[in-house]
Amino acid sequence: MRNNTQSFDFELALDARGVSRRSFMKLCGAVAVAAGLGEAAAPRVAQALEESVIGAKTGSLYPVIWIEGASCTGCTESFAQVDTPDPATVVLEMLSLNYSETLSAAAGESMELAKEQTIHAGNYLLVYEGAILEGWGGQALRVADKPGTEHLIEAAESANAVVALGSCAVNGGWMGANPNSAGALGVQQFLEKNGIKTPVINIPGCPANPEWLVSVLVDVVMMGKMPELNGEGKPAGIFNQTIHDNCERRGHFENGEFVYEFGTKEEALGYCLYPLGCRGPQTNSNCGVTLWNHGRSWCVKSGAPCVGCCEAAPNDPGHNWVEVNTPFRSRHRDLRVAGITFQPEQPAYILTAVVAGALVIHGFGMKVSGRMDGGAPFEKVRRWDAKHPNKSIGDYGNIETAVAAQEALDESLKSKKGGNK
DSSP states (O other), X not given: OOOHHHHHHHHHHHHHTTOOHHHHXXXXXHHHHHTTSOGGGHHHHHHHHHHTTTTOOSSOOEXXXXXXXXXXXXHHHHHHXXXXXXXXXXXXTTEEEEEETTTOSOOTHHHHHHHHHHHHHOOOEEEEESBEEOTTTTTTSEETTEEHHHHHHHHHHTOSEEEEESHHHHHOGGGGSTTOTTOEEOHHHHHHHTTOOOOEEEEOOTTOOHHHHHHHHIIIIISOSXXXXXXXXXXXXXXXXXXXXXXXXXXXXXXXXXXXXXXSHHHHTTOBOGGGTOOGXXXXXXXXXXXXXXXXXXXXXXXOOOOOTTOBOTTOGXXXXXXXXXXXXXXXXXXXXXXXXXOTHHHHHHHHHHHHHHHHHHHHHHHHHTTTSSOOOOOSSOHXXXXXXXXXXXXXXXXXXXXXXXXXXXXXXXXXXXXXX
């Protein structure tokens, strides 16, 4: 239990950073939701924060190495950009960011030395952003006079855990798309291939929501445990539900109310964007719960169909979100067979044309063979009616006359067949 002095010191620490207690609790609620605990768990998260690194006086900053692979640094920008003192900065100050090619002020040899010293000391967290490039013996990405693949191996071997941040780090992202000439793949697959057993936490997204990383840091840094992961190594509380599950437009989906064209009345009414290519039903993420830009909005709320940027199978670079979901605003994704890319409608059109052509050829063949001339005469009386005149279904007027006519017709056909023989 914390005493009043500790609580007072913590309040001062928040105030010094321009963060109100209310804002801090709001952050704790968001972190609890992102971790799949629900807002009711916010007090537990707050207590963990107060009693661990944030509340500590000295020496408790957790070392982090943040390596950029083949990336656009979008995940770094997503996590680091704050325009005013923000509750997330409190969490950032739990960390000693010993190495970051984007955020560190230092560069060159001093930076590489800091990374080596951190690896040697151990007890650190590795955040890897961007794809790993195996092409040309790892020379597709060369940093500090070494292949990029070596940097990852060295840093991952001694880390307590590796966070693969963003879809590129999870499975190669858009760089893993066909033809993948640089040999892009994800962190988990690469480490497994090289026999490195350091646990990997996969956080997809392009870019990843910063609150997802915060929730992982709360688990790993302060609570001293790995978050619950699903079968793809992704935090289960975040990625075990589809965007469609929590979408604010789902009611319109259930009612059959859709937007078929931008700029229409249906769009103004906020109807479902499924016909415009929204990938929400097949994309696993809680974007509609953990919003973006300080909780202001997210893609679908802003009027854009989900493009499924969180879809990334860790052990399959070909299952990257670009290859799986393009073209984004078409209802159907591209199909690929033996290196050929096409839309599902194309084989349907071809099959329809083949069937129609076969029917036309069959018709001409029937005509040429004479099988369409004359043809078999229709029965004047159903055979069942002829055998059961008292239970006749058809209306023939005088049933006896109709039966006699049918019998005469049958005899005529039999004699014709005999003559043909």
